Amino acid sequence: MSRLQKPRNRHAFQRLFKRQLSLAYNLHEPAKAEEGRAPLIFLHGLFGSKQNNRSISKALARDLKRPVYALDLRNHGESPHDPTHTYSAMADDVEEFISKHKIHVPVMIGHSMGAKVAMTVALRSPKTVSALVPVDNAPVDASLSSNFPKYIQGMREIEEAGTDKRSEADTILKKYEEALPIRQFLLTNLTTSPIREHLHFRIPIKILAASLDNMGDFPFKDPDEARYDGPTLFIRGTKSHYVADDVLPLIGRFFPRFELRDIESGHWVISEKPNEFKEAVEDFLREKESRDD
Template sequence: MTGSHQVPGDTKHPPLRQRWWPRGWLGQPLPGGLGVPARLWGVLCPGLGRPCPGLGGFSARIWGVTARAGSGLAAPRPVSTQRGSRRAPGKVCSGGRAPGTAAPRDSEPPPPRSSGRGQSGAARRDQSGCTGVGALLPSARLTDRTGCRRGGARSRAVSLSYAEVGSGGARPPLVLLHGLFGSRVNFQSVANALVRRGCGRVLMLDARNHGCSPHSPMMSYEAMSLDVQHLLHHLRIPQCIVLGHSMGGKTAMALALQRPDLVERLISVDISPVSTACVSEFSAYIAAMKAVKIPDGVSRSAARQLADKQLQPVIQVPQIRQFLLTSLVDVQGRYVWRVNLEAISNHLADIMNFPMFHKPYPGPALFLRGSNSPYMSSKDYPEIRRLFPKANVQFIEGAGHIVHQDKFEEFITAVLNFLPPP
């Protein structure tokens, strides 16, 4: 099952054409002589299969857009609404990748595999089985619950890559969202431990511009929340429990505040719904990562050693360097950063801040704070209480910012104690 599965158009029973719609080109009048250009009704480019906004969700194919020889316009194919077969535990899925790729492990990703496509415009596969590193995959156009689009612009969601472990259970699935510069593999050990202890179904997501998910120039919490909404809709998940660390925690909070009906409860790990004053620190990280130069054809261990040595003058903490190096991947013999450094750099202020919300989230919320971390403070509590009136703040003694790494067992216990009864 993939994030944007499509089915072919109906060629056996073609739509109305000719006298109702003499041509298939964009800009032609609609059937019945309404005289409205097709492009204004959301008829889109070939093969995207998007619905026509403002027409009740009907696809452009129903309205008589047909493929004509030499017209350059093919009948858009509607997104399938068929429910896929049950996914096996550990299944890795991606919006731009066929199923069957094994989930990357915590330690060593599998070797690169060829995608079978040519060089030009090809989807590439990196060491962890990702395709399209740096590529922008087809994205869905979403609106909020009221159907509004701010300023007349359409919000866009990308098809997130995700991995899934566990199955069944009466409680809603648990969705894990990683932090800045991370990927879903950061939560692999956490997900496995939770499943072993009866948590049920757990999904680990790669945020846009991270991991195996598509790259996009936009990097805001509203956009990242829409990405999660898009995936939940595709997987037919009516409600989930969402857990996010750092940037993922802010995405989780934005999702709960935008769509409280989708979130049964919320866990935010070492982050608050306020501005985080670390812009200069992360800017230095990005500059250092951009400056890394690795010769082609070297081994993975040698590449990591070279990158680590080049990062050391700017990033003195070894744990931070090792964390960043998890995003250094081999793509066809050349080492690149899997994260979209350009987009992150351009939107770093947005990532450090948090959007303004007025209506609080009515569900239960847990804020797990590392006692040794500077990312949360008692000054944040009034804003936490305003937006999450049922929130509980819990300290994990001896943990820094990456709570689930520093105090793994205490973290797992706190999460399990907060989950609803199975």
């Protein structure tokens, strides 16, 4: 690019200065893959990891007869840490992962934070994505649930307490979250290290705390600027507020071929109703592929 040339839009300009990270992942392969079926890339939510989607990834690989890549996004799981934690930066990482592993037009599935990453990839690079499944999040700027700052506060208190027992960590976290499944989910990030005296969180709490406002944002504001015309399934929890009815027209402008599937659950759709989630994804992909065949 010459000095006089300018990228077509601000997203292209931002990508000139991106710092891509090499993401950790698990590859779940079926006993016998069917040729011509698009692989799946599975992206977790905030404070999650590839381990959260292990069981459902194995089941989808088995039933859909195709590989499933479950990724750790930056600052999560076993992936590297970086002070920049935005959807554009995470999309950079995922696009680099697709290129590096030579994955041909994957189906992108993402929950919560991962849903916005998947949508960002699809809108930026629509020809690299064969289908899209955002789970309980929408392409809008919206405030995060007030629970997330509380979780950060609880994790900080656990580290400051210098505890050596998970039971003690759980007791501290209970002040911030009553639901045991959510506490167990958060505590999957607790680990030990030969260079650390006490239990600590493997996620960079300081970075993620500073990035909470970013997690409510969405990189694209104008549906006339970018659009993904591929098949898209929005899955939402009926007891959640992240995909309200009044945002459906905007979703339709960004993703004109979208379908909507409601599942009776809260925000943690996949863990609360795994069978219903799996059925929704499988029905969607089988119908898509029957039209393509």
